[in-house]
Every structure is written in structure tokens, then in C-alpha cells.
Amino acid sequence: MKEKNIFALIHSMDQITNHLIIQWNKMFKENLGISHILVLGHLKENGKSRPSDIARALGVTPPTLTHLSEKLVQKKLATRLVDEDDRRIIYLEITEKGIDIVKEAHEEGKTIRKNLFEKLTDEERQQLLSIYEKLNNSI
Known part of the structure; x- marks a missing residue:
């Protein structure tokens, strides 16, 4: 029963992520x-970076990073x-221009998440926040 609940939880989380x-x-x-926005976000946060370092940080392959960076x-x-x-x-x-795009993407993402979380009560949002804080502290 316990394993079934974990898989149901993972499936539900994946569904929400896919919906978002x-x-x-x-x-x-x-x-x-x-993925493009994640690369830009990495560059915005870390400054100029070698593609291999970006790929490692984002968990993508170097060829994937090359493809993303081309666009x-x-x-x-x-x-x-060049160094x-x-x-x-x-x-x-x-x-x-890239910084502006990251800001715009972040704002759009906030709007989507706000619309999703408004469906929860204040108590449910607090419970979810506590759960995510606990999970974040464990990794």
C-alpha cells in the first residue's frame, strides 16, 4: 500500500508539472x-559560463546545450x-535582451502558478509550503 501511494504521488506531481x-x-x-529559459536563467545568475559547466549544472548533455545555445x-x-x-x-x-526574456518568462510562470495555487485554501497552501520546505531541507 505504501509503495502504491508513493507512485500515485509521483504521478500526480508529474501531471501538475506537465500541465504547468x-x-x-x-x-x-x-x-x-x-530549457532555453533555464540556460538564460543560469547565465543571469552565474554570469558568463562555459557550455560544459552549464550542461552539468542543468543536467543536460553537451550536445543538447550546444543546440539550445545556437538558438x-x-x-x-x-x-x-572567446577566452x-x-x-x-x-x-x-x-x-x-536575454535578461528581459528571463524576467518576462518568470512573470508568466508566476501568473500560472498563482492561478493554480488559488484553488487551494490558505490552510492547504500552508500545508503544501511546509511539505516542500521539509523536502527541500532533506536534499
């Missing part, structure tokens, strides 16, 4: 996926920089 992604994709009109550079949301000391090293850096 679908809603976000419908709302966000920039022709970018969540970001093409759309002028990120630029490639001045070692020209073999390439960095990605977010542009001002």
Missing part, C-alpha cells in the same frame, strides 16, 4: 522552450565569447 509546462508554452510567445545566440539572447588567455575556451554570456 503546457500552460506556460501556450502563454509565452517567444518561441523558446523552458539563444541566433535570437541575440546570448553571445559567445582572452586561451582561445580554445568559449563562454556564453546573456545579453540585455
Whole structure:
């Protein structure tokens, strides 16, 4: 019974995540996926970074990161920089336009989550917050 409940919980969490992604994709009109936004978010938080470091941090393969970064550079949301000391090293850096896109994506995401969580009572939201804090503290 216990294992069945865990799988039901995981399935429900996946359903909500998938719903949020679908809603976000419908709302966000920039022709970018969540993975692109995650790369831009990493660059915004960490500054210029080597693609291999970004791939490792986000848990994607280097070829996937290359594919994502191509579109970001093409759309002028990120630029490639060559290391001045070692020209073999390439960095990605977010542009001002990229920063604006991250902010816009964050706002759209907040709206979607707010609409979802408004369906819960104050007590349910507090319980959910306590659960997520407990889970976050355990990892």
C-alpha cells in the first residue's frame, strides 16, 4: 500500500508539472522552450559560463546545450565569447535582451502558478509550503 501511494504521488506531481509546462508554452510567445529559459536563467545568475559547466549544472548533455545555445545566440539572447588567455575556451554570456526574456518568462510562470495555487485554501497552501520546505531541507 505504501509503495502504491508513493507512485500515485509521483504521478500526480508529474501531471501538475506537465500541465504547468503546457500552460506556460501556450502563454509565452517567444518561441523558446523552458530549457532555453533555464540556460538564460543560469547565465543571469552565474554570469558568463562555459557550455560544459552549464550542461552539468542543468543536467543536460553537451550536445543538447550546444543546440539550445545556437538558438539563444541566433535570437541575440546570448553571445559567445572567446577566452582572452586561451582561445580554445568559449563562454556564453546573456545579453540585455536575454535578461528581459528571463524576467518576462518568470512573470508568466508566476501568473500560472498563482492561478493554480488559488484553488487551494490558505490552510492547504500552508500545508503544501511546509511539505516542500521539509523536502527541500532533506536534499
